[in-house]
Amino acid sequence: MTPVYKLSASSITGRTTYGSMLAGNTAYEIPGDYESIATVSVGSGGASSVTFSNIPNTYEHLQIRCIAKTDRAETDDVVTMTFNSDTGANYSWHSLRGNGIVAAAGAGTSTSYISIYYGATGNSGANDIFAGSVTDILDYANTNKYKTTRTLNGMDLNGSGWVYLHSGNWRSTSAITSITLDQRYGSNFKQYSQFALYGIKGAA
Numbered sequence: 001m002t003p004v005y006k007l008s009a010s011s012i013t014g015r016t017t018y019g020s021m022l023a024g025n026t027a028y029e030i031p032g033d034y035e036s037i038a039t040v041s042v043g044s045g046g047a048s049s050v051t052f053s054n055i056p057n058t059y060e061h062l063q064i065r066c067i068a069k070t071d072r073a074e075t076d077d078v079v080t081m082t083f084n085s086d087t088g089a090n091y092s093w094h095s096l097r098g099n100g101i102v103a104a105a106g107a108g109t110s111t112s113y114i115s116i117y118y119g120a121t122g123n124s125g126a127n128d129i130f131a132g133s134v135t136d137i138l139d140y141a142n143t144n145k146y147k148t149t150r151t152l153n154g155m156d157l158n159g160s161g162w163v164y165l166h167s168g169n170w171r172s173t174s175a176i177t178s179i180t181l182d183q184r185y186g187s188n189f190k191q192y193s194q195f196a197l198y199g200i201k202g203a204a
Contacts, residue, residue: 039194039195042194050181052195057175057177062179062197064135064196065133066132068121068194069121069131072186075122076122077185079182080181081135081149082114091111092108093108093111095115097164097165099162118154119133120186131155135149137149137176137179152166
């Protein structure tokens with residue numbers, strides 16, 4: 001697990017004292033610290049989906065970082081995200097995208113997942129090209145509100161490609177305890193796809 005760095009009040013001066021950032025200073029916990037919860041690296045057999053389960057409720061927000069490629073016979077694929085095994089029409093999403101020439105937008109309402117377009121490259125692209133994305137899941141443990149996500153992602157296809165900004169919504173007040181990432185049009189995530197879940201600390 002990634003260590004949590006803490007600062008001693010006596011070490012806060014007009015200059016950086018690197019020794020004060022070492023483990024063992026317990027006076028303050030820095031809001032916004034990231035802690036690794038779980039990581040999945042897809043092996044040679046591929047993976048039809050990736051699920052993070054038994055997520056603790058001890059963080060303010062969550063973040064998922066991934067690089068992904070699927071076996072879809074196209075240059076790109078869509079990554080879908082659901083929570084707590086809910087596949088009902090309880091999600092919505094919006095997207096903005098551009099490729100340096102064209103700008104466009106999209107949306108989905110009352111869908112059974114949050115859609116992340118170009119969240120993965122497809123199998124017809126170069127073997128070593130993967131799409132990258134970072135998704136924040138805000139107030140995931142708050143039982144008084146619906147859940148909101150935001151994703152920055154994109155891919156470069158060696159001369160072409162897109163960048164995306166997504167927002168998503170899950171219309172449930174339940175705390176998120178599991179997250180499933182799936183590929184929309186292929187059968188499997190390919191080997192070397194990686195998914196990492198982090199918890200984001202709130203104010204001490």
